[in-house]
Amino acid sequence: MGIQRLEHVGIVVDDLAEAIEFFSALGLERRGEGTVEGEWAGRIIGLEDVKAEMAMLRTADGHGEIELVKFHSPPYEGDNPPAPSNAPGIRHLAFLVDDIDATVADLRARGTELVGEVVDYKDVYRLCYVRGPAGIIVELAQKL
Numbered sequence: 001m002g003i004q005r006l007e008h009v010g011i012v013v014d015d016l017a018e019a020i021e022f023f024s025a026l027g028l029e030r031r032g033e034g035t036v037e038g039e040w041a042g043r044i045i046g047l048e049d050v051k052a053e054m055a056m057l058r059t060a061d062g063h064g065e066i067e068l069v070k071f072h073s074p075p076y077e078g079d080n081p082p083a084p085s086n087a088p089g090i091r092h093l094a095f096l097v098d099d100i101d102a103t104v105a106d107l108r109a110r111g112t113e114l115v116g117e118v119v120d121y122k123d124v125y126r127l128c129y130v131r132g133p134a135g136i137i138v139e140l141a142q143k144l
Helices: 016-025 040-045 100-109
Strands: 009-012 027-035 050-056 065-071 092-097 119-121 125-130 137-142
Touching: 016 027, 016 050, 016 100, 040 100, 100 125, 100 137
Parallel strands: 009 065, 092 137
Antiparallel strands: 027 050, 050 065, 119 125, 125 137
């Protein structure tokens, strides 16, 4: 008995449409959308009166998925500014891209900010971090 594979990564966002557009621009494909609500959902995640919209997006190779969730209730009580790259916890998602410069240019035209800069790593990768929806960090990597 043990883990068979990573099923998906869940990301809670404030603006579901914006998050779908961001990840679609990176090349993820919509797999499905829907609503989640009711007692069964609350029992799983430990909240009451759960009402949420969600979307599943998959990488082009079919091996990676993310679940984007926008909660309508219960309301989130807090104000967490985007965490820096060295804060404990899940800090970033990484995606392999075919052309990092074109990808970054497209994202910047959409208002996405680089966290640092695009850097070559040991003649193996070109890498950078961008700040995505809900303040998450997305690492982009291009094999050289």
